[in-house]
Amino acid sequence: xxxxxxxxxxxxxxxxxxxxxxxxxxxxxxxxxxxxxxxxxxxxxxxxxxxxxxxxxxxxxxxxxxxxxxxxxxxxxxxxxxxxxxxxxxxxxxxxxxxxxxxxxxxxxxxxxxxxxxxxxxxxxxxxxxxxxxxxxxxxxxxxxxxxxxxxxxxxxxxxxxxxxxxxxxxxxxxxxxxxxxxxxxxxxxxxxxxxxxxxxxxxxxxxxxxxxxxxxxxxxxxxxxxxxxxxxxxxxxxxxxxxxxxxxxxxxxxxxxxxxxxxxxxxxxxxxxxxxxxxxxxxxxxxxxxxxxxxxxxxxxxxxxxxxxxxxxxxxxxxxxxxxxxxxxxxxxxxxxxxxxxxxxxxxxxxxxxxxxxxxxxxxxxxxxxxxxxxxxxxxxxxxxxxxxxxxxxxxxxxxxxxxxxxxxxxxxxxxxxxxxxxxxxxxxxxxxxxxxxxxxxxxxxxxxxxxxxxxxxxxxxxxxxxxxxxxxxxxxxxxxxxxxxxxxxxxxxxxxxxxxxxxxxxxxxxxxxxxxxxxxxxxxxxxxxxxxxxxxxxxxxxxxxxxxxxxxxxxxxxxxxxxxxxxxxxxxxxxxxxxxxxxxxxxxxxxxxxxxxxxxxxxxxxxxxxxxxxxxxxxxxxxxxxxxxxx
Amino acid sequence: xxxxxxxxxxxxxxxxxxxxxxxxxxxxxxxxxxxxxxxxxxxxxxxxxxxxxxxxxxxxxxxxxxxxxxxxxxxxxxxxxxxxxxxxxxxxxxxxxxxxxxxxxxxxxxxxxxxxxxxxxxxxxxxxxxxxxxxxxxxxxxxxxxxxxxxxxxxx
Numbered sequence: 036x037x038x039x040x041x042x043x044x045x046x047x048x049x050x051x052x053x054x055x056x057x058x059x060x061x062x063x064x065x066x067x068x069x070x071x072x073x074x075x076x077x078x079x080x081x082x083x084x085x086x087x088x089x090x091x092x093x094x095x096x097x098x099x100x101x102x103x104x105x106x107x108x109x110x111x112x113x114x115x116x117x118x119x120x121x122x123x124x125x126x127x128x129x130x131x132x133x134x135x136x137x138x139x140x141x142x143x144x145x146x147x148x149x150x151x152x153x154x155x156x157x158x159x160x161x162x163x164x165x166x167x168x169x170x171x172x173x174x175x176x177x178x179x180x181x182x183x184x185x186x187x188x189x190x191x192x193x194x195x196x197x198x199x200x201x202x203x204x205x206x207x208x209x210x211x212x213x214x215x216x217x218x219x220x221x222x223x224x225x226x227x228x229x230x231x232x233x234x235x236x237x238x239x240x241x242x243x244x245x246x247x248x249x250x251x252x253x254x255x256x257x258x259x260x261x262x263x264x265x266x267x268x269x270x271x272x273x274x275x276x277x278x279x280x281x282x283x284x285x286x287x288x289x290x291x292x293x294x295x296x297x298x299x300x301x302x303x304x305x306x307x308x309x310x311x312x313x314x315x316x317x318x319x320x321x322x323x324x325x326x327x328x329x330x331x332x333x334x335x336x337x338x339x340x341x342x343x344x345x346x347x348x349x350x351x352x353x354x355x356x357x358x359x360x361x362x363x364x365x366x367x368x369x370x371x372x373x374x375x376x377x378x379x380x381x382x383x384x385x386x387x388x389x390x391x392x393x394x395x396x397x398x399x400x401x402x403x404x405x406x407x408x409x410x411x412x413x414x415x416x417x418x419x420x421x422x423x424x425x426x427x428x429x430x431x432x433x434x435x436x437x438x439x440x441x442x443x444x445x446x447x448x449x450x451x452x453x454x455x456x457x458x459x460x461x462x463x464x465x466x467x468x469x470x471x472x473x474x475x476x477x478x479x480x481x482x483x484x485x486x487x488x489x490x491x492x493x494x495x496x497x498x499x500x501x502x503x504x505x506x507x508x509x510x511x512x513x514x515x516x517x518x519x520x521x522x523x524x525x526x527x528x529x530x531x532x533x534x535x536x537x538x539x540x541x542x543x544x545x546x547x548x549x550x551x552x553x554x555x556x557x558x559x560x561x562x563x564x565x566x567x568x569x570x571x572x573x574x575x576x577x578x579x580x581x582x583x584x585x586x587x588x589x590x591x592x593x594x595x596x597x598x599x600x601x602x603x604x605x606x607x608x609x610x611x612x613x614x615x616x617x618x619x620x621x622x623x624x625x626x627x628x629x630x631x632x633x634x635x636x637x638x639x640x641x642x643x644x645x646x647x648x649x650x651x652x653x654x655x656x657x658x659x660x661x662x663x664x665x666x667x668x
Numbered sequence: 669x670x671x672x673x674x675x676x677x678x679x680x681x682x683x684x685x686x687x688x689x690x691x692x693x694x695x696x697x698x699x700x701x702x703x704x705x706x707x708x709x710x711x712x713x714x715x716x717x718x719x720x721x722x723x724x725x726x727x728x729x730x731x732x733x734x735x736x737x738x739x740x741x742x743x744x745x746x747x748x749x750x751x752x753x754x755x756x757x758x759x760x761x762x763x764x765x766x767x768x769x770x771x772x773x774x775x776x777x778x779x780x781x782x783x784x785x786x787x788x789x790x791x792x793x794x795x796x797x798x799x800x801x802x803x804x805x806x807x808x809x810x811x812x813x814x815x816x817x818x819x820x821x822x823x824x
Contacts (some may be wrong), residue, residue, distance in 0.1 A: 409777050410777055413774055413777040414778075544776075545713075548708040548711065548713045548776045548777055549710075549711045551777050552708035552780075555676050555705060555780075556709060559676040560674045563674065
């Protein structure tokens, strides 16, 4: 903005067409005169220590300034471009992670976990029923073992009685003298047999005692199982299944979220495309500035080549005004491009934020509730596995006990068979004694009584043995039911219920931990991407820098242009102004090229007003001279 | 920003105590959590539980001792509160280790939340206050004696 009216060309000022150096001298003289008459302007000039520059020097300065501006803005945009590819990769990654998460929850993994757990619940109920049966069986076995002991204890009386019968037989045979000689052997046989029975009974009693301990041990373990975590197993599994109901709800939400996610991803892709267009647009403005730089350089070099002679100052002024307008246009485009880049970055950040929200929508829970959900799932899995561990231990104990019981019962069976053999011997002995007593007649009456007692004792012992055999039979059957194919209380090993349930619980936990970790991963990646985009957005301050730089360059061009215009008469200046306005109105690339050609003297005196309304086709050779993308303008 | 594996939590200089040994150990704790996270992401959290719990237990023994020595050396007013927190963390870590010993392996989510809470509530707040105290009261003291013993060739 001039401080006062621009200095008019003084009398004798160089007319149009005068060599440039002469014009500059005249202009300088005019300025000096004007400054002398204008104290305000003089003060302003005095404030500046720098000597007045030539117009080419000013143009060179403008060129250097524009060049530097182009490079610095280029760097900023390249940085955004570099970040952009990283952002796109990250968004792709987040998108694929969300899909993977959706698959974990609603896909095969989720369904498999749900099915496995449902089956686990059925099995755990079955297992529980079997465990209850096991307790019943073990209780029965304990009772039978008690009876065994009691029965075997009863044999002790039999043995004592037998011993007494043996002693009485010896006394009676001694009274009979020779008549009872045949009974002497009987007393010895009864004594030996009684000792034999005693030994067998004591052995059987030891075995019976051995039966009780493992039964008690298994019974304690199974009872503990019922009181411990395994008792809660069906309830825990039912609880986890209820959580899986939430899992299924998640599946529904995931399906909806996947659709929204697709749309969101589409919006982000669109925002990225817009960002790329904005960045490309910047490239166009950069070339526009480059083109202005070339035009200014040409102006300087041609002026120097022409030995300072100019074809016409009006054309020079037109070129400068034109380049200034080009710069103004570039600045406007650049500002729009920068605003668009900023807007697109904001949009991407907003979409990413929403996309991160989708990961929360997938679980349908708040952060704390999500953690609680996964924690509950984990605890559920832990309880199931702990319960299964108890079942497994109980099963191992039951199997070990069953094996031991079977062996002991086998040994008892052997003892009982031997006792049965002894009982038969006793019966034979009693029969033999009663026959002999009958042969002796009245003196053998006492011996007949002893023989009858012996027979009664043998019969009682036989009954006792029979009950022992029956008790052992029941216990064997119970043992078989406890561990055999007749109905296992617990099943482990490959393909067994326990193993299947353990696998289901472990798989469910793995799915839970992966979902949990993936949600955390998505949240962290999204937060970091948001921060990076925000940082890129904040560091993208090139808009103000460019506007300021262009303003400065235009000021320089205006300075040179006004210096040039000051050499014109008022009519000439008005005509120049009108011509420029008209030229601007009908500005085309060809018109600009014509102006350049006019300056270089190849085509003389092309008036801007005569410029064609439509741009003519630009020959490729000339286009290359103006810059690769100059035809875009 | 890298599109590769992401750390769910990162040590930043803002939470430095400015005692290299302590800060290195704090960074190690962050690393532990990130390692557990990566393993869980692959569905292999159970596989690293044993070494991880071993490291956490070791950490509570060695690192807490370092911190307590340091606090005593600078006459830190929050020493008592810190020691109490350390004891609580030691107890909780011991419970995790005992559960693992009993055969429990499905505890990765709980352990992650515990470690995250530890980092957030202890290292990033309580220990950070210690760093601020050290900064406000001049340069950091010499590294703890036990730390020197453990790393005799550490550059000064």
